[in-house]
Amino acid sequence: MNIGQHPDLAWLVDYSAGTLTRGFGAVIGGHLELCAECRAQLRLADRLGSRLVDDAPALTPRLQPATIRAAAAASGAYTSRPLAAPENQTNLRDYVAAKLGFDWQALDWRSGTAGLRIARLQDRDDERIWLLHGDAGAAMPKHTHGGAELTLILHGAYRTKDQRYGVGDVDENDEAITHQPVVTADSDCVSLLVFEGRLKYTGTLGLAQRVLKF
Amino acid sequence: MTAIALQLFKFAINREPAGRVSLTPVTIKAVTADRIEFETALLLRIGATQDAAAFDALFNALAKKVYGYLIRSGGCTSADGENLLQDIWLTVWTKAGLFDPTRASARTWVFALARHALIDLKRAQSREHGVFETHFAEHADTAGMDEHYAERVDGDKTVAVLQQLAPEQAQVLVMAYVEGKSHREIARELGLPIGTVKSRLRLGFARMRTLLPGPA
Ligand SMILES: [Zn+2]
Numbered sequence: 001m002n003i004g005q006h007p008d009l010a011w012l013v014d015y016s017a018g019t020l021t022r023g024f025g026a027v028i029g030g031h032l033e034l035c036a037e038c039r040a041q042l043r044l045a046d047r048l049g050s051r052l053v054d055d056a057p058a059l060t061p062r063l064q065p066a067t068i069r070a071a072a073a074a075s076g077a078y079t080s081r082p083l084a085a086p087e088n089q090t091n092l093r094d095y096v097a098a099k100l101g102f103d104w105q106a107l108d109w110r111s112g113t114a115g116l117r118i119a120r121l122q123d124r125d126d127e128r129i130w131l132l133h134g135d136a137g138a139a140m141p142k143h144t145h146g147g148a149e150l151t152l153i154l155h156g157a158y159r160t161k162d163q164r165y166g167v168g169d170v171d172e173n174d175e176a177i178t179h180q181p182v183v184t185a186d187s188d189c190v191s192l193l194v195f196e197g198r199l200k201y202t203g204t205l206g207l208a209q210r211v212l213k214f
Numbered sequence: 215m216t217a218i219a220l221q222l223f224k225f226a227i228n229r230e231p232a233g234r235v236s237l238t239p240v241t242i243k244a245v246t247a248d249r250i251e252f253e254t255a256l257l258l259r260i261g262a263t264q265d266a267a268a269f270d271a272l273f274n275a276l277a278k279k280v281y282g283y284l285i286r287s288g289g290c291t292s293a294d295g296e297n298l299l300q301d302i303w304l305t306v307w308t309k310a311g312l313f314d315p316t317r318a319s320a321r322t323w324v325f326a327l328a329r330h331a332l333i334d335l336k337r338a339q340s341r342e343h344g345v346f347e348t349h350f351a352e353h354a355d356t357a358g359m360d361e362h363y364a365e366r367v368d369g370d371k372t373v374a375v376l377q378q379l380a381p382e383q384a385q386v387l388v389m390a391y392v393e394g395k396s397h398r399e400i401a402r403e404l405g406l407p408i409g410t411v412k413s414r415l416r417l418g419f420a421r422m423r424t425l426l427p428g429p430a
Contacts (some may be wrong), residue, residue, distance in 0.1 A: 007331075065274070
């Protein structure tokens with residue numbers, strides 16, 4: 001798998017420190033499934049995090065390991081070992097469905113602008129999680145953002161002015177960036193879009209947004 | 215900035231008022247690769263067969279460190295520390311099957327559990343009672359507290375390692391890993407552009423990388 005577009009290291013540090021919210025966590029987790037380079041960075045980030053806590057002086061607790069085993073036996077809690085998917089065979093569509101808890105067959109797709117459909121999995125101001133389906137060649141409306149935005153390509157590819165984003169790639173944007181992804185001509189494209197705040201459309205759609213307040 | 219980061223960071227800065235990188239020689243205790251592999255083998259064994267002897271061995275290898283972290287770095291009371299420790303090791307015992315050795319060593323995995331448990335506790339406390347914030351806010355600016363804290367962490371290699379970073383790099387790393395804040399929360403809290411926080415994280419990360427012993 002040839003991954004070309006990586007998230008900033010800051011997202012891997014967040015992932016490692018366990019501070020990513022559900023949607024952003026799914027995007028970064030999905031990318032990590034396919035990207036050995038970022039997995040290596042994550043291992044470093046984990047070690048760094050451990051280093052920051054591992055140097056604590058040793059103190060002896062009262063707790064004994066037998067107590068824990070007894071408590072677990074009483075509650076019957078045990079997770080058996082899952083079978084890991086072989087490298088590079090991870091299907092990102094399955095991955096995000098499992099991660100975010102939805103069924104691809106049961107999504108409520110709504111038509112957007114020409115050639116675009118949107119399924120909204122979560123619509124909160126602090127974090128919106130959308131799935132986007134674009135027909136081959138479809139253009140998203142030009143827009144900017146109210147905060148951070150990460151897109152993970154699950155199927156197909158799209159282009160922006162300077163880059164092509166294919167399966168596993170992460171397209172990272174924020175309030176300072178205006179962009180207009182266009183699905184490549186050879187295939188439709190499915191992506192997971194996670195962002196803070198609202199998308200702000202520019203151009204005539206932006207005018208309509210301001211008037212109609214969507 | 216709050217709590218632990220403030221204390222650690224103050225301490226690091228106070229030693230170098232000009233904000234220069236400290237050149238005090240620091241020995242980072244190298245955890246040998248053998249030991250790391252041994253712990254990882256134990257954890258895999260727990261995951262595969264829920265082997266009690268492997269669990270006890272791993273507990274004996276790591277629990278004191280984890281407890282020390284909760285109490286000394288995390289500022290937990292011994293009651294909270296014991297409770298968290300129990301949660302953490304219960305997770306190790308019941309969820310070891312989820313451990314992926316291609317992603318992390320056992321030590322890293324267990325400490326990540328500890329970090330997350332501590333962050334959850336702190337968030338819950340500050341949400342519900344403001345205890346954590348209040349406790350430190352009351353003491354943060356008193357010289358006596360600084361001294362007391364400096365005494366407690368003096369010789370602590372974490373601080374020593376952090377002293378090798380530029381203070382603003384140490385600060386964002388501590389906020390990320392010890393306080394459990396995302397890079398966007400850090401930017402908001404420090405009133406910095408996101409790009410600045412990202413570059414500080416990247417530089418601090420690169421510097422730390424050179425100080426970490428062992429294989430990647
Ligand atoms: Zn990557």
